[in-house]
Amino acid sequence: MLGIRPMTIEDIPVGRRLVAQAGWNQLEADWRRLLDLQPGGGFVAELDGVGVGTVTTCRFGPVAWVAMMLVDEAHRGSGIGRALMTRALESLDAQGVSSVRLDATPLGRPLYEDLGFVAEATLDRHRGILSPADGTPGEARVRTAGHPDLEAAIALDREATGTDRGRLIRRLADEQPDAFRVVGESGRLRGFLLSRPGASARQIGPCLGDDLAGPALLADARSRYAGETVILDIPTVNVAAQALAGSWGLRAERVLLRMGRGPRVAEDLSRTWAGSGPEKG
């Protein structure tokens, strides 16, 4: 019999098994972050007591992101994904969330469309091994963020994404303080970048900023992580970021479809140089 219940830290092994089966990149730390950011906001599907599916939600005021929709291959196509998403949406509706968003894979799209999500934008996932920089640094000075930069980065993020993702940015910065890089003075921050390790690649992002800061932050990441395999989720509209990743030899391996349900959130994707991955946006 199928049951759906809130996901806890004890269910992370189920999540990790499904991530590995799907070939996704998330580590235990990603599950912990998602569950910590939204206690009671993740759900696990059980078939006769065995975990076979997951979904997480992360709420930022009136906006929420849904992520980690995974169903065991052996049980797909029998309504488990629909049941998980329905439960997640019921929970968000009960909390008064107005806009629900997600970045969909082709496998998820038909279900989401059926549940009222509409396509809003696309992001191209670039992957590859970073070769050593060619000695051409970005035009702006990039430095490691200090404490006063955190609030400035959160404000910049809020302005560009139309969402107060402060809890997420704070958590990512806490987890990887050395990976928190900025351009500009904290009073006038022009851009920031965060990154984190993954199962098969380092996820570079979020990276948000203006036309000077974005390329400089990406160039800085390139030299810091030279030799590593990386992933960048780049909005298709950010042509300059796409070109930069292409010039580094990274390949666009798949497209993620950003979808929304409810009032569209006003975000300026031209200021996103790399998205933040599954938590979201």
Ligand SMILES: CC(C)(COP(=O)(O)OP(=O)(O)OC[C@H]1O[C@@H](n2cnc3c(N)ncnc32)[C@H](O)[C@@H]1OP(=O)(O)O)[C@@H](O)C(=O)NCCC(=O)NCCS
């Ligand atoms: C996407 C995923 C979670 C769907 O889970 P699922 O349990 O198979 O989904 P359901 O059985 O509830 O199907 C829901 C809908 O998806 C569509 N669907 C499911 N399997 C399908 C298939 N083989 N071909 C076409 N459409 C299909 C149908 O529209 C179905 O609607 P229906 O209920 O009217 O039949 C699952 O395929 C999965 O884990 N994929 C790998 C990870 C992934 O890509 N996750 C999505 C991230 S955005």
